[in-house]
Amino acid sequence: MIYTLTLNPAVDLELTVEAFRFDAVDRALASRMDCGGKGFNVSRMLAILETASTALGFVGGKSGERLEQTLRSLGIATDFNWIDGETRTNVSIVRANHGQYLKVNEAGPTIGQAEVEALIDKVSGLSRSGDWWVLSGSLPPGVPATIYANLIEVIETAGAHVFLDTSGEPLHAGCAARPTLLKPNLEEARELTAATCAADADSAQVARALLALGPRQLVISMGREGALLVAGDDVQLVPTPKIEERNPIGAGDSMVGGIVCGLSRGDILADAVRLGVACGAATASRSGTELGSMQQVEALLALIGDSIPVQK
Ligand SMILES: Nc1ncnc2c1ncn2[C@@H]1O[C@H](COP(=O)(O)OP(=O)(O)OP(=O)(O)O)[C@@H](O)[C@H]1O
Ligand SMILES: [Mg+2]
Incomplete structure (x- = not known):
C-alpha cells in the first residue's frame, strides 16, 4: 500500500x-x-x-x-x-x-x-x-x-x-x-547544506553533503535540467525530456508520485526515477494545476536518454 x-x-x-x-x-x-x-x-x-x-x-x-x-x-x-x-x-x-x-x-x-x-x-x-x-x-x-x-x-x-x-x-x-528516500529540489538541497557547502558548490557536491545528513537515498530535482539520483557513492544525472513548459508548479509532486509508483511495484530506483522524471515533465507541460496524463507520461518516458554517471 x-x-x-x-x-x-x-x-x-x-x-x-x-x-x-x-x-x-x-x-x-x-x-x-x-x-x-x-x-x-x-x-x-x-x-x-x-x-x-x-x-x-x-x-x-x-x-x-x-x-x-x-x-x-x-x-x-x-x-x-x-x-x-x-x-x-x-x-x-x-x-x-x-x-x-x-x-x-x-x-x-x-x-x-x-x-x-x-x-x-x-x-x-x-x-x-x-x-x-x-x-x-x-x-x-x-x-x-x-x-x-x-x-x-x-x-x-x-x-x-x-x-x-x-x-x-x-x-x-x-x-x-x-x-529511505528524500526528494528536495536543488534550492532546498542548497539551503539544507549551506553550513558545509560553499555557495558555488556544484550540484553533485551538494548531493554528497546532503547524503551525509542522514537520508539513505536521494533524488534532487532540477527542473528542466533533470534530476540527480544519489545512492552511496553513485551519483547519476537523469536527463528530462524537452517540453514546452506551461506551469512547473507541482512538477515535483508528480515526480514523487512517479517514483513511488515504480518503487512500490518493485522497480529499481534508477527506473523509478525515470518514471518520476516523465511524470514531472508531463505536469510541467500542462497549464494551471492540471497534472500530466498517462498517455503523455508514456510518450515522455520513451524520450528520456541514458543516465550520465557524475564523477567525484
Ligand atoms: N521545464 C521542464 N522541462 C522538462 N522537465 C521538467 C521541467 N520542469 C520540471 N520538469 C521535471 O519535473 C521534475 C521536478 O521538477 P522541479 O525540480 O521543478 O520540482 P519542484 O521544484 O520540487 O516542484 P514543486 O515542489 O513545485 O512540485 C524535474 O526533475 C524534471 O524531471
Ligand atoms: Mg518540491
Whole structure:
C-alpha cells in the first residue's frame, strides 16, 4: 500500500477576472476549485498511473468534507484525522490572458497537541512492513518541526519506507531520522547544506553533503535540467525530456508520485526515477494545476536518454 500524508491541506479556489479593479465589484469569468496539498497531488498522480493510494492528513469542517469528496471522486481512498476548525482556503484571482495573479493564503487552524498525538497513533497503527509512506509539504500552525522525524521513526521501525518531500526545519530534522528516500529540489538541497557547502558548490557536491545528513537515498530535482539520483557513492544525472513548459508548479509532486509508483511495484530506483522524471515533465507541460496524463507520461518516458554517471 502507498500512503500519502498532507498535514497542511487547503481548498484552492481560483477565480478568473477580466481585469483587476479596486473598490469595484467584478463577476468572475470562471471559477475552479482544487484540492490543495502536496500529498494530495502525489495521490492524484498515482491515480493517473492507475496505482492505489490512501490520503491521510488533518482536515476540518465543510472544506474538509469537500476535500474528502473530491479525492474520493478521483478514486483515491482517504483516512483523515478530523480536527476542530475549518480547513483553510487559498484564493487566487487570475487575470485572463495576462499571466498576472493575486494569491492570498489563509493561515488555517492551529493543531492541538492531542491532535498531533492522534495522528502519530493513527500512522503507527497503519504502518506495515513493505508499505511506502509519502510525507509531503509544509506544517500547519501548532505542529512541531520534529513531526516528520517522529513519523519516520515510527514508520521505518515497522519495516515500511518513508519518502520525504518538505523544506526548511521539518526537512532538516527529518533527514537526521534517516528516511529511505528524500526528494528536495536543488534550492532546498542548497539551503539544507549551506553550513558545509560553499555557495558555488556544484550540484553533485551538494548531493554528497546532503547524503551525509542522514537520508539513505536521494533524488534532487532540477527542473528542466533533470534530476540527480544519489545512492552511496553513485551519483547519476537523469536527463528530462524537452517540453514546452506551461506551469512547473507541482512538477515535483508528480515526480514523487512517479517514483513511488515504480518503487512500490518493485522497480529499481534508477527506473523509478525515470518514471518520476516523465511524470514531472508531463505536469510541467500542462497549464494551471492540471497534472500530466498517462498517455503523455508514456510518450515522455520513451524520450528520456541514458543516465550520465557524475564523477567525484
Ligand atoms: N521545464 C521542464 N522541462 C522538462 N522537465 C521538467 C521541467 N520542469 C520540471 N520538469 C521535471 O519535473 C521534475 C521536478 O521538477 P522541479 O525540480 O521543478 O520540482 P519542484 O521544484 O520540487 O516542484 P514543486 O515542489 O513545485 O512540485 C524535474 O526533475 C524534471 O524531471
Ligand atoms: Mg518540491
